[in-house]
Amino acid sequence: MAEPVISATGLSKSYGDFQAVRGIDLRVEPGEVFAFLGPNGAGKTTTVEILEGYRERSGGEVRVLGEDPARIDRAWRERVGVVLQECRLTPELTVREAVAQYAGYYPSPRAVDETVSLVGLEGRADVRTSKLSGGQQRRLDVALALVGDPELLFLDEPTTGFDPSARRQAWEVIGTLRDLGKTIILTTHYMDEAQALADRVAILAAGEIVAQGPPGRLGDRDERATRISFRLGAGRSPDELPATARELARVDGHEVSIEAQDPVPVLLELTRWATDAGLLLDGLEVRQPSLEDVYLELTSPAAPADAGHGERPRRDSG
Amino acid sequence: MSAARLSLHQFRYDQKVFWRNPASVFFTVMLPLIFLFIFATIFGNDEIEDRGVKTTTYYVPAIISLAVISATMQSLAINLTQDRERGLLKRVRGTPLPAQVFVAGRVGNSLVVSLLMVALVALIGRLVYDVEIPVNTLPAVAVTLAVGAFTFCCLGFALTAAIPSEDAAPAISNAVVLPLYFISGIFIPDNEIPDGVLSFADLFPIRHFFEAFFTAWDPGTAGAGFEWGDLAIVAGWGLAGLVIALTSFRWEPRR
Missing domain, CATH: 3.40.50.300 (P-loop containing nucleotide triphosphate hydrolases)
Structure with missing residues (x-):
């Protein structure tokens, strides 16, 4: 690595x-x-x-x-390129001049015009920085950080x-x-x-x-997919699951979890299958926690630092 | 890029910024000239008794002194504070540009504008008011300008430590110099100023810089025109300013 x-x-x-x-x-x-x-x-x-x-x-x-x-x-x-939280750029220089000034600080800078285009300011290259909108100023700031090719x-x-x-x-x-x-x-x-x-x-x-x-x-959240999870009873193989569920299922021992964009048909198929087979879908859960829920819970002053969410075992935590 | 070439690169942009900033051009370039015209008009062209020179011969070196202080201390204190509070100084510290090169660009800008003002005021003095440009005392003129520029640049960097915000910068730097211009004989010929006031003004560098520069510029000066005593005091202020600048100058906003 x-x-x-x-x-x-x-x-x-x-x-x-x-x-x-x-x-x-x-x-x-x-x-x-x-x-x-x-x-x-x-x-x-x-x-x-x-x-x-x-x-x-x-x-x-x-x-x-x-x-x-x-x-x-x-x-x-x-x-290294740095864009600070707050910085008002020299109002007297044009976009191109500001980038050219910073380019001069580096041994092998990117081409000035190319850098201006990279942040989408090619149409404003000859405009004084004081005439730029807030968003454009910020993008120019990114161009200044980028021109040294960090x-x-x-x-x-x-x-x-x-x-x-x-x-x-x-x-x-x-x-x-x-x-x-x-x-x-x-x-x-x-x-x-x-x-x-x-x-x-x-x-x-x-x-x-x-x-x-x-x-x-x-x-443990995934905004795009709802997670359906349950435990398979002993002696049951995941291969017996209905088609869609089997395709989507991730199995870890007896734990089955299914991530579905559209959980309703999967659930319908699953519950029909379970009813027909006389199975209890032990620990059945359908969850869609929003990132906001997670974030607010984790960052609220009352939350203990090890609020659990970050510690739960995951297949891949990066 | 070598430090010298990088300094030149930086200086070019500092020049661009200076000449495109209306406040810089007005206060540093136009205002000293306006002062010269106003004083020459109001006080006419009589002889100033104690000095034995015409009024305009007095005001040309006085306004050059003012213009140098304005292009160095005033301009640096105001612009550096502004750039510090805007986050620009901090941003530059995040690039490979060495601090000395940044400083060299700004000081170079102040020196070039100072020299331009010396030439401009001298030329107007010569053409409009018939005030001689000194030839014999040119070395003294150069040395006095060099000492003054060094001192007032250092004081400009030092002064930023006393200025808390962008808005306060012009107010504080003017509050420092304007009273001193009055009591040091820059605005009002010093034969009109009581001795007690002049000796108070002698505590500060502006009076000494003006005294040294007047002697160097005065066509009536016999000899080389060096006022070593005044220059030593001016240089002392510069060294004090340098120490304050080195210990107190901040690159990050105060807010």
Whole structure:
């Protein structure tokens, strides 16, 4: 397996008595899009700014691109692109000029016009940055982070305050970056954003990771499919299940789970089969927890840090 | 890219930004010229008693002093604070651009604008008010400008530490210099200013910079025109500013 782009164990940060980040373990692989999801004040920006080399950590081991971000040099900066949570760009420069200025900071930058197109601003290249909409300014900010052709890109709340269409456009840009093979770390407090963009999500609450995994499976949920689960009685083989159910079933010992886009016909078939065969579908459950349910439960101040959802065994937690 | 070429790259963009910013151009370039016209018009072209020079011969070096301070300390303090609060300084720190190169670009911008203002005010003085441009004391003019530019650049970076927000930047930097311009003999000829007030002004660098520059520029100056005592005090302020800048300058927004 390739060297991870980011690895951290026990990463923590305190301000006086206040523990902003309480021991985070992380591993991000090359080419991954990794999102920190959490409410304001959960420690997302603090964590990311430690990884970016802006802040010193209080404890833990951290490596980003093989270096300790507390002791980075210019060569490291050439491999990393950063988009801060808030930055108003120089209003006097045009889009193309701003990108060309940043291009000059890197040893082998991407072509300026190509970078401008990559963020969808080719039609605005000669416009002063002060004339751009909020969403366009943010995309220009991404272009500035991208022009050095970095391996690793940090995006801190890339779409906060955007209207829905601006968010869609920003998502498309991030999708393009993923296709370029960049490793991307982003923070967000939008669940749908994490879901749309990230390969893996870490939910942060009060400075701790309370759940981590692919967004569709965080807290055992999968928005697109309803999960039907039950136990087969002893001596029963999954091969006896009705056709559709057998096709979709995942079997683990006696545990059967079926993920179905449209659960009603599957259930009908299943219950008819069970009734005909005189079977009890022991522990039958039909569940569709929303990511929002999971997220709110995990991040509510009352929830214990190990609220269970993140700890449940999963086939694949990344 | 070498540090020198990178500094030049950065300087080019700083220049672009400077000339496209109406506030920069007005306060740094136009306002000193307006002051020169106003003072020359109001105070006519009489002889200033104690100095033995015409009013305009007094005001040309006075306005050059003001223009240099404006292009260095004022301009740096205001623009750096603005860029700090906008998150721009922090953003630049996230790129490979070395801090020294960033600083070199900004200082280079201030120096070039200062030199331009020296040339502009000197030329207007010569053409409009018949004030001689010094030739014999040119080395003293150059050294005095260099010491002044160093000091007021350092003080510009230092001053940002005392400015909490973008909005406060013009107010605070003007509150620092305007009273000093009045009591240091920049706005009002110093023969009109009481001795007690002048000795108070002597506590600060503006008065000493103006004194040194006046001697260097005055066509009546006999000798090389170096005011080493004043220059030493100006340089001392610069070193103090440098220490404050190195310890207190912040790249991250205060808000």
